[in-house]
Amino acid sequence: MKIKLRILLTLMSVLFLINLSNAEVIKGESAQSAIPDINLSNYILGPGDKTEIKVYRNEDLSFTLTIDPSGKISYPLLGDIQAAGVTVFELRDIIKKGLSKYFKNPQVMVNLTAYQSQKITVLGGVVSPGVFNIDRQPSILEIISRSGGFSSSSDRSNVIVIRKQKSSSTVLNLDLKMALGGDKTKDILLMKDDIVYVPSESNKLIVLGEVTTPGSVSLEREFTESPMSVLDVIAKVGGFSTNADRTQVLVIRKDGEKIETKKIDIKKILEEGNIDQKLIVKKSDIIFVPKSEKRITVLGEVKSPGNISFESPIYLLEVIAKAGGFSMNANKNNVMLIRNGNKTSTVMVLNPQRMIETGDTSQNPVLQNEDVVFVPFENKRVIVLGEVTTPGYYSYTEPLNVLDAIGKAGGFLSRANRNNVFVARKGEIKKFTIEKILKHGIWDENTILQNGDLVYVSTNFITDVEDVLGHISRIFQTVSSVISPFSVWESLGKGTTPVIIQQTQ
CATH class of the missing domain: 3.10.560.10 (Outer membrane lipoprotein wza domain like)
Structure with a gap:
């Protein structure tokens, strides 16, 4: 039985390699080494990242795979696996669980071997601000060096790093004078999509993130006018971009030696007219508008109900597949799509089964941000x-x-x-x-x-x-x-x- 299974795995692996151009078989110790000094517990995989997968005592299932633009890798026995959006440890557990159907207690190791098309943004008091591609995890001094170094008017003791987490943003305040003086603990490793802002001594207010024209803003007004609020400043830079998350706008302010961060729900202010939340801005404040995470909620008779994140256009059946597919008791003929508008909600009843059987694409529409998909129980x-x-x-x-x-x-x-x-x-x-x-x-x-x-x-x-x-x-x-x-x-x-x-x- 073991010999037959091994022959089957070998044949499947050969076919897999023929059809998968981005896979390389790893043998023994010839695999590419993992990126040094990276914190794998926090790093979220994305399209273009290369992952090294090894299965102990089974070289036929050991590969280096690149995550494709849809966020997936193709793996023998398991088919397509959603790899983007999880850590290497979570990906390891997914593969281990899948292989457990074929092997007793498989030992799986997953490493990140290369970044691909990851970016870090550097703004403020540097010689050449901009967006920099990275293929590994650089330190903050290294990325500032790539941007031409500090400008003459930069404030090196209060450098800000804004880091996007899964559902929020974290703000780090770093004294890089100490890092330049030899304190390596201040020269932190950056992560993909980090924004590094080096303030200057001009004390200008800065607006970053998802607004029409990010940059500095003058707070000068006529003496008869009231002080400027966050809403006033965002209006002055052209308003929010289409991808802005208006519920988690950050105002970053230095108070003595401390950095204070206040989160403002602009969407709630506009909907309720709650004037008390209209925080008055000051010189040297930083306003950061994060990118909205597009998501669709899938409920009912699917194997893994919950929120599905997406970026590119996504179809109904693709969302259901990301939620694990239909459960055994799903009513595939009467799936409800609930779409919330500004004042009303629209409910559409769709028949994905007809799409599967006849190719009727009208039953497999493109979904929108914040759509709710409900798969009812089949009676x-x-x-x-x-x-x-x-x-x-x-x-x-x-x-x-x-x-x-x-x-x-x-x-x-x-x-x-x-x-x-x-x-x-x-x-x-x-x-x-x-x-x-x-x-x-x-x-x-x-x-x-x-x-x-x-x-x-x-x-x-x-x-x-x-x-x-x-x-x-x-x-x-x-x-x-x-x-x-x-x-x-x-x-x-x-x-x-x-x-x-x-x-x-």
Whole structure:
């Protein structure tokens, strides 16, 4: 068995390498070494990063893989794995869990071997401010050196680093005079997307981040005017950009030897008119507007409900896939998309199953930031009629067989013909002999039912399919006309609203 599994893995690995241009097999100690001095517990992987994956005593599953633009890596046995947005340790656990289906307690190691297209922004009192690409984790003095060094008017004792975390921003205040004097603890390692701001002695107010024209702002006003607020300053630089997170605007202010950071919810101020939150700005303040994290909330019958972050356009089925896919009890025909506007909400009912089966792209729309996707529970039902105690509709979640369905309907009546139980499914009728199950244990006669099936327990005088059709047609009728039973179970099978029927006496 082990030999066969190893041969299978080898063949899969060969095919994998042929189709995956960014994969390199790692053998022994020839793998590229990990980036030194990086804090892997905090580093969030992103597109373009190279990861080294090793499985102990299994070189066939050891690779160096580059995360693709969609944030995924392709790995043997496991397929596509979402790697962007997690740490290397979280990625290791994902791979280990997947391989546990094939191996007992697999030992997996994941390292980061290279950054790709990561950026750090340097602004303020340096010779050449700008955005710098990095392929590893540089120190702050190294990145300032790349920007031409400090300008003559720079304040080196109060350098600000703004670091974006998963759901907020952290502000660090560094005395780089001490770092230049030999204190290596002040020469911290930077991370991707950090913003380094070196203040100058001119004490100008600075606006950074997601505004139309970032830069310095003059606070000079006519003596008759009131002091400027954060809202006034943001208006002066052209307002927010389309990607601005208005709920987490930071005002960074030096107070003596300390740096104070105040978070302001501009969105709430504008919606509620809460003037008390309109913080008055001062010279040398720094206002930072972070980038909004676009996200969609997925609820209901998916394997991993929660928030899904995204940047590029994303479709409904892609979001459901990121949430782990549909659960076993998902109603794929009636997925709700809730979209909140300024004053009203729109609810759309979509049928992703139709997209899967027929390619109807109208059922797989592009989603927007803050959309809510709700996958409802599928109310699976069968109809049990004929010689049972309580005929009617019966719901179920776990697999249901013929005997279970008859049990839900209270069991057989005394005149039931147990050798002639019929199951109707989308226009086809099959006969089952329940007596074979009860007396001889022939379980093939106890078929598993499907959503919308009709189970009919006949009397002793009904023996064939034509008799069943005639008898069911006489049972079902509305006030003015007879309803075909096929329309009933077909409507149930398609997830539409069932026809309301009335049983005659």
